[in-house]
Amino acid sequence: MKLIFSYAITACRHFSSQAAAFDKKKGSNFFFFKNKKKYGGNGPKTPPRPKIKWTDEQKQVLDAVGNGQSVFITGSAGTGKTFILEHIIKKLRKIHGRSRVYVTAPTGVAACALNGQTLHSFAGLGIGDLDRQSLLDRVLLDRRACYRWKKVKALIIDETSMVDANLFDSLEHIARTLRDDETNELDKKIWGGIQLIVSGDFFQLPPVLKRTKKNDKVYAFEADCWSASFDLQIELTTVFRQSDSLLIQLLQGIRKGENDPEDLKLLEGCCSGYEPDPSAVRLYPRIADVNKVNLEKMKSLENKVYVYKAQDLGDEQWMRQLKSGIAPDELEICVGARVMLIKNINPWRKLVNGATGMVMELCKVSENQYGMSNMCDHGDVLPFVKFDSGLELVVEPEEWVVMDGDKVVARRRQIPLILSWALSIHKCQGMTLDKLHTDLSRVFDFGMVYVALSRVRSLGGLYLSGLEPSKIKAHPKVLEFYHTFNSEQDEKKKALIADRNESSSSGQTITRITSKK
């Protein structure tokens, strides 16, 4: 069955590229959205915003958050972890007040996606590997960091798979020491009473650690304080990014590092001899390869290059985060360049982080309409992009901010595009892509194959080369963590079913849950 499906993918690709060529010839609605947006034409009507239908698991998370509980949310790629976090942030701001909710992530890219700040800058940790006491001493010397630690009521940490165990324990130690005046260590509240919302999938990218010895702790779940930190640990199990059950099943196997022969056959079907669709984003593990491919492709077009310089405001300390975020210091584009949107502009029109397209022209806009003086080296021009979804748009500058609680401490203004012939696997974590190509023989770390492949919506959009089964691997510690986690959840399930049978009451769907020990 899977073999037949892999032939079907190849055939479907052939016809879709023919259809795309036909569409280009038609050049149907070239100025459609462009006209509406900037020139007063009649653009397509925005479809009504659909009401969110939360799954039972998601409802359980929202209830727990509303009840003041600390929650760890996990689940495979595309199960809505970041999506629900955005709602949790709004909910917590209503409960605790805007200034007492801090949104963080271990990397600038992930932090910027939620308009938050990096975990290091929130905590006042600075750079360098220090032991727990030295980190605390450093924080004590940082007046603003102490203020944040005292003020925070709810702390959100996204992409926890990249937070290491020692850092997680150090943060808990700092929180407890700075926030709780209780002299008896044993009576102090865990995390100093902060409501902690942590989200991530440990099968995705691991923490970047300089030196590790064999028995060193790596992942946050190995932290001494991990179990005691949460009232509820829950796995979201409904995948939204993909709808094809065959692909979902394939990705579940890859996530766990399984080399199922049927799945490998399916992957082989994605390694067809055809040249990958030119609109497919090439994913590389190393940034040097990404830059090389993008530069070469740009050069080969031999078109006039336009440079957009980011406009930054704020303290140097906070600006560092924006520089390591996704919006580039300088964006170089030209007509014909493949580009990707790096901000959710209008999700209901599929104008989301990860949407790809091509620059069709650089449009003159009225002087200073966008306050763009000094932004582009060729004056007041904006890129007009035809997205692969068919939508056309003059892309205006957008803003990224770093929030310190409710205060904006740095902002960057830039055109929300990057070149997208190639992209790094690290930068694509969290994105959804329609078509991608990756060379699996080049990946070097746990979770990389899974992160790369799980970005795609359908098998028809997946182009592979260098299929080496040995590269599909999951870290043994992560496998063990989820094995225990799922067994505990199954035990809870059984107990709940028994309870239900006893009281013969019907009710909510039962999910995998582990409770605070």
Ligand SMILES: Nc1ncnc2c1ncn2[C@@H]1O[C@H](COP(=O)(O)OP(=O)(O)OP(=O)(O)O)[C@@H](O)[C@H]1O
């Ligand atoms: N209840 C829901 N109803 C409809 N769509 C949803 C729901 N929950 C999540 N989604 C959609 O699922 C998609 C994937 O969500 P999201 O990016 O948050 O997943 P994720 O778990 O964070 O993935 P990753 O681990 O890859 O970052 C998004 O397009 C989001 O809009």
